[in-house]
Amino acid sequence: MFKKLAASPVIIAVILALALLLWLLSGDNYAAKTEPPGEQQVPEQTLALVEARWSEAEPYQLTRVAQGQVLPWRMVSIKSQQAGTVSQLFVSQGDKVEQGDKLLQLSDEGRSALLEQAKANLTLRQNELASAQALGKSQFVSETELTRLKSELAQAEAELERARLALQQIEPVAPFAGVIDRRHVEIGDVVQVGTELLQLVQIDKLKVTAQIPQQHVKALQQGQQVNLRLLDGRLLSGELSFISYAADTATRSFYIEVTVANPQRLRIAGGSATVEVLLPPVQAHLISPALLSLNSDGQLGVSLVNDQQQVEFYPVDILSADNEGARVSGLPERAQIITQGAGFVKPGDKVQVAGAKP
Incomplete structure (x- = not known):
């Protein structure tokens, strides 16, 4: 009897503890069903801090x-086209000449006589052909004879032209207006065909x-x-x-x-x-070569901050480089170029520019 009474408070305490636990659990479940969960607190994100400067594009004169x-506009070596002796010189080194001016004269070497002979021979052939043609109308001269006389007349005309040309070539003339830069002969020099004269x-x-x-x-x-x-x-x-x-x-x-x-x-x-x-001028920015970098595709370019405070990478072409810096094309006319911190950000990242309002 005494043992039953001693154990009853313990049992009663256990029963009360279990009842309290069930009550607490039922209250949390009810609250979870009737009340929305509280808003989660997201830790505030810290923007990367970079330094940047504004750059304005300016016209740049491209050159290659x-x-x-x-070289002279024209230069020619005048060579002898006939053999002979230099008999006269009409120009000296440094003289200005006009097109067609005579430069020197070679000895005649019988060329004038050959010209007169060629003229006489041509006259003879012309008369012979004329007489034969007159007789041919009366059928006293065959067609073969007329053909032969025509051939001899053509030969006489060719000989006359060669004689005229030979006489003309002993007095070479300037092919264009210019200056005598060299004279390779003197009076009395014997020249052959192809000898350089002037x-x-x-x-x-x-x-x-x-x-x-x-x-x-x-x-x-x-x-x-x-x-x-x-x-x-x-x-x-x-x-x-x-x-x-x-x-x-x-x-x-x-x-x-x-x-x-x-x-x-x-x-x-x-x-x-x-x-x-x-070349035609282009718009270019003057930057420090240290601001150039390579993107993942191996393109050379510059990192900028756009109006949305995001990083953008612009490929550029280097137009020139000197002590002042590098002039590049490919950027917007007005660009905010990252000068410090470009290596810690990537295109698309939102950044805060030092000194600017966030």
């Missing part, structure tokens, strides 16, 4: 530079030749302005007058010619010059 050679050059207009790499030739057009810098620092201006249609197989470069006016007849033909072909 090559080393060229200055060198004639035209330098009131010059021709500059150069080679342009194949990757640059697509930007060239005939008529573009060209600046020429001589070794002594003098500057000349010309016009791109020719671009070859096929590259040199050895160098893979294209031959170009530049026409340059030289009214003062400056003595620069034969020298070298730096050729700067002026």
Whole structure:
């Protein structure tokens, strides 16, 4: 009896504890069914901090530079077309001549007599043919005889032309207006066919030749302005007058010619010059080369911050680089360029610019 009474408070306590637990659980389940869950607190995200500066594009004069050679507009070596002795000289080195001016004279060597003989022979053949044709109407001369006389007349005409040409060639003339740059003979010199007599050059207009790499030739057009810098620092201006249609197989470069006016007849033909072909201006930004980077595709470019404060990567072309920096194209005309922190962000990331309001 005593044991039953002692155990009953323990049993009662256990029963009460179980009842309390069931009551608590039923209250949580009811609240979960009737009340929406509380809003979860998301930790505030911290934006990457970068430094940036605004850059404005400016017109930049593109050029293609090559080393060229200055040549006379025309140059010819006048050679003897007949054998003989130099009997007269009409010009000296440095003389200006006009087209058609006589330059020198060779000895006659009987050429005048041969010309007179050829004239007489031609007259004879003409008379013979005329007489034969008159007789041919009366059928006293055969067709074969008439054909022979016509052939002899044609031969006489050819001999006369050769005699005239031989006499003309002993007095060579200037093929164009220019300057006598060399004289290789003196009075009394005996020359043969092909002997060099004089060198004639035209330098009131010059021709500059150069080679342009194949990757640059697509930007060239005939008529573009060209600046020429001589070794002594003098500057000349010309016009791109020719671009070859096929590259040199050895160098893979294209031959170009530049026409340059030289009214003062400056003595620069034969020298070298730096050729700067002026291309149409483009909009370019001046930046530090340290701001250039490569994207995942290996493209060279610059990271910017757009109006939505997001990072954008723009591929660029380097137009020039010097002590001032690198001039690049491919960016918007007004761009906010990341100067610090570009290596810790990627395109699409939202960032905060130092000094700007978030």
